[in-house]
Amino acid sequence: MNSNAVLNIGIFAAFVAATLFVVIRASRNTKTAADYLAAGRAFTGPQNGIAIAGDYLSAASFLGIAGAIAVNGYDGFLYSIGFLVAWLIALLLVAELLRNTGKFTMGDVLSFRMRQRPVRAAAATSTMVVSFFYLLAQMAGAGGLVALLLGVEGRLGQAVVVAVVGALMIVYVLIGGMKGTTWVQIIKAVLLILGAGVMTLWVLAKFGFDISGLLGEAVRNAPDAGEKLLGPGLQFGKSAITRLDFLSLALALVLGTAGLPHILMRFYTVPTAKEARRSVVWAIWLIGVFYLFTLVLGYGAAALVGPEKINAAPSGPNSAAPLLAEALGGPVLLGLIAAVAFATILAVVAGLTITASASFAHDIYVNIIKKGVVEDKKAEVRVARRTAIVIGLVSIVGGIAVGSQNIAFLVALAFAVAASANLPTILYSLFWKRFNTAGALWSIYGGLVVTITLIVLSPVVSGNAKAIFPDADFDLFPLSNPGIVSIPVAFFLGWLGAVLSKENDKEKYAEMEVRALTGVGAEKAAEH
Numbered sequence: 001m002n003s004n005a006v007l008n009i010g011i012f013a014a015f016v017a018a019t020l021f022v023v024i025r026a027s028r029n030t031k032t033a034a035d036y037l038a039a040g041r042a043f044t045g046p047q048n049g050i051a052i053a054g055d056y057l058s059a060a061s062f063l064g065i066a067g068a069i070a071v072n073g074y075d076g077f078l079y080s081i082g083f084l085v086a087w088l089i090a091l092l093l094v095a096e097l098l099r100n101t102g103k104f105t106m107g108d109v110l111s112f113r114m115r116q117r118p119v120r121a122a123a124a125t126s127t128m129v130v131s132f133f134y135l136l137a138q139m140a141g142a143g144g145l146v147a148l149l150l151g152v153e154g155r156l157g158q159a160v161v162v163a164v165v166g167a168l169m170i171v172y173v174l175i176g177g178m179k180g181t182t183w184v185q186i187i188k189a190v191l192l193i194l195g196a197g198v199m200t201l202w203v204l205a206k207f208g209f210d211i212s213g214l215l216g217e218a219v220r221n222a223p224d225a226g227e228k229l230l231g232p233g234l235q236f237g238k239s240a241i242t243r244l245d246f247l248s249l250a251l252a253l254v255l256g257t258a259g260l261p262h263i264l265m266r267f268y269t270v271p272t273a274k275e276a277r278r279s280v281v282w283a284i285w286l287i288g289v290f291y292l293f294t295l296v297l298g299y300g301a302a303a304l305v306g307p308e309k310i311n312a313a314p315s316g317p318n319s320a321a322p323l324l325a326e327a328l329g330g331p332v333l334l335g336l337i338a339a340v341a342f343a344t345i346l347a348v349v350a351g352l353t354i355t356a357s358a359s360f361a362h363d364i365y366v367n368i369i370k371k372g373v374v375e376d377k378k379a380e381v382r383v384a385r386r387t388a389i390v391i392g393l394v395s396i397v398g399g400i401a402v403g404s405q406n407i408a409f410l411v412a413l414a415f416a417v418a419a420s421a422n423l424p425t426i427l428y429s430l431f432w433k434r435f436n437t438a439g440a441l442w443s444i445y446g447g448l449v450v451t452i453t454l455i456v457l458s459p460v461v462s463g464n465a466k467a468i469f470p471d472a473d474f475d476l477f478p479l480s481n482p483g484i485v486s487i488p489v490a491f492f493l494g495w496l497g498a499v500l501s502k503e504n505d506k507e508k509y510a511e512m513e514v515r516a517l518t519g520v521g522a523e524k525a526a527e528h
Contacts, residue, residue: 004331011339023180045275049282054185058348059141060411067317069298073229080291082253090258091280097516099276107363113508114437122444124363126421127261131356137410139399144315166396169349173388188347195340196293203300218302252483256415259422262355357387420447420486442497447490454482
């Protein structure tokens with residue numbers, strides 16, 4: 001092991017020690033389920049906004065998008081645009097209404113005026129599936145990143161790294177709950193935005209703050225792509241299928257955010273709906289600024305490292321940002337930026353794990369198995385902690401399986417599932433008077449089945465050298481992202497199920513509408 005690897009491990013260990021200290025401090029007041037699952041609803045709007053940015057700016061945003069821009073230029077930046085525009089839907093249609101009508105999970109909102117048990121079971125299933133796809137992406141990022149840092153070769157070394165990340169994530173969630181996880185996300189968001197900001201200024205300074213000089217060097221350093229690096233079409237303009245694939249990806253990104261369970265759950269950590277709205281505005285500003293940084297970082301990596309070297313790295317395009325750090329500031333900056341990227345992954349996986357475990361404990365254990373009556377106040381927290389361990393172990397196995405797929409792309413699949421299974425049901429529940437249990441079940445399960453079937457039959461899974469199973473060949477569906485088919489189908493199924501069923505509780509809808517719009521009867525912040 002060389003001295004660089006020792007330095008990198010030291011920086012990373014210092015970060016883990018500091019955040020564990022914060023998590024242990026934050027967890028001392030965790031007494032009830034509201035404390036463990038919603039941080040006692042005690043965070044302010046700006047704090048929660050920074051934490052949302054920390055939750056949302058995942059390995060896909062930092063490693064995946066920088067890599068996509070370095071290799072595919074303009075087309076890579078379209079990921080950033082999709083990820084950012086999506087927040088307007090979350091702000092205008094979902095944040096406030098969700099905070100007022102729910103308690104801990106998405107299932108609270110969806111089952112408010114439906115038959116509780118079947119709808120909660122569906123909501124919990126969908127939450128688990130979306131969280132699992134998202135976890136896969138983060139785990140793949142962790143494996144590739146540390147392989148690059150420590151010079152770990154081969155699948156076995158990456159597998160060990162993924163297992164370590166999984167173990168750390170389980171520890172964070174078991175000890176800290178939502179409060180500890182939120183503080184880790186706040187610390188990580190500050191570090192990530194500062195780190196990306198410093199690198200952006202450094203890259204611009206190298207070119208005398210001349211943007212056209214930077215872009216010109218990127219074009220010269222990418223002989224295969226040339227001028228195409230600066231215009232649309234390098235990745236998505238090759239044929240009618242790739243253009244359609246881009247449209248599908250854009251739909252999934254823009255509509256997916258408002259259906260991501262781990263983002264929706266963050267709205268419950270603030271005391272009021274007004275603070276929920278403030279937190280989204282803060283998040284939009286922070287995320288927008290960060291994505292402008294990724295544009296410079298991506299083209300900077302193309303100019304200073306070159307697409308050939310990036311593609312040849314162990315984790316492919318995901319290595320662009322760390323390789324750029326090494327080109328700028330040598331092993332020390334590489335160690336710092338990689339520790340920040342690692343922090344990014346740890347914070348996001350902790351957020352995902354607590355969301356999935358909360359959904360199981362609150363929706364399935366408390367409301368389905370125990371029918372809403374739990375004698376032991378701590379039982380819900382106990383079940384959530386046990387579930388977190390199981391989810392951690394499953395995601396370790398999945399993370400080892402997906403290897404070096406592009407992370408931004410894996411996350412886009414999670415967005416497609418969220419946009420198909422969750423968003424139609426959330427919007428119908430909040431805004432359509434005639435919606436009912438049958439409609440909810442049809443749109444959640446229908447959206448899930450259609451999306452996952454299309455992903456399995458897509459070129460991502462089989463039929464080409466870059467697929468998860470390169471030797472198999474069952475890619476019957478031509479598009480890599482199923483959103484353009486699965487999202488309209490899920491909306492249609494929700495409508496069809498509701499219309500075919502006679503059930504219609506107008507009184508409950510009226511109650512939900514008043515509560516969603518005014519906050520009367522909404523969950524209050526915990527008293528300590």
